[in-house]
Amino acid sequence: MSQSFPLVIGIAGGSGSGKTTVAQEILNRVGPDRIAYLQHDSYYKDLKGLPPILRRDVNFDHPNSLDTELLIKHIESLRNLQPVEVPIYDFSADSRTGQTFAVAPRGVIIVEGVLIFVEPELRKLFDVKIYVDADADVRFIRRLHRDITDRGRTTESVIKQYLTTVRPMHLEFVEPSKRYADVIIPEGGHNIAALDMVVARIETLLK
Numbered sequence: 001m002s003q004s005f006p007l008v009i010g011i012a013g014g015s016g017s018g019k020t021t022v023a024q025e026i027l028n029r030v031g032p033d034r035i036a037y038l039q040h041d042s043y044y045k046d047l048k049g050l051p052p053i054l055r056r057d058v059n060f061d062h063p064n065s066l067d068t069e070l071l072i073k074h075i076e077s078l079r080n081l082q083p084v085e086v087p088i089y090d091f092s093a094d095s096r097t098g099q100t101f102a103v104a105p106r107g108v109i110i111v112e113g114v115l116i117f118v119e120p121e122l123r124k125l126f127d128v129k130i131y132v133d134a135d136a137d138v139r140f141i142r143r144l145h146r147d148i149t150d151r152g153r154t155t156e157s158v159i160k161q162y163l164t165t166v167r168p169m170h171l172e173f174v175e176p177s178k179r180y181a182d183v184i185i186p187e188g189g190h191n192i193a194a195l196d197m198v199v200a201r202i203e204t205l206l207k
Helices: 019-030 068-079 136-150 155-180 192-206
Strands: 007-013 035-039 084-090 095-103 108-112 128-133 183-186
Touching (some): 007 019, 019 108, 019 128, 019 192, 035 068, 035 095, 068 084, 128 155, 128 192, 136 155, 183 192
Parallel strands (some): 007 108, 007 128, 035 108, 128 183
Antiparallel strands (some): 084 095
């Protein structure tokens, strides 16, 4: 873990692995007033102008579905102590809402997402790279619950997407990106020992 200011932390892992739980735990322990928090999910490309028949064929689990260039610009702006306007994405409509929310620069920048270790230009911005690991069945159950509860999906559509894109893309892109991690946290937010170590290290670097 190298030191810079602001300190940029990347949290990656498969869909449903517990990345958000880990990020939230770090936020709670270090203090939200000290952290700028970005989620790669906010940067999905806007498909508003794409015909529905073509929209159905979009692979949302492929790196090309994300506007990673904008995320990189936002991280660089925050590192230069400039605030950014993060797009708000509507997953039920597969499009950006046209609204944004402001993220102010802080001493720590946390970037969380499934594919953030895949892109070399994005990966090199991270001072600390954390990979959250979990068994495939656990990840699928969590994703199923989230997509039905929070994103208005049906069970059948979630299963179909998992089999056709989520699992293949995980094996092709996400799992291999684990080798770039500085820290691997099994069991995500339930791994108290690993979280204690990460938070202690962040506190040390901030001092």
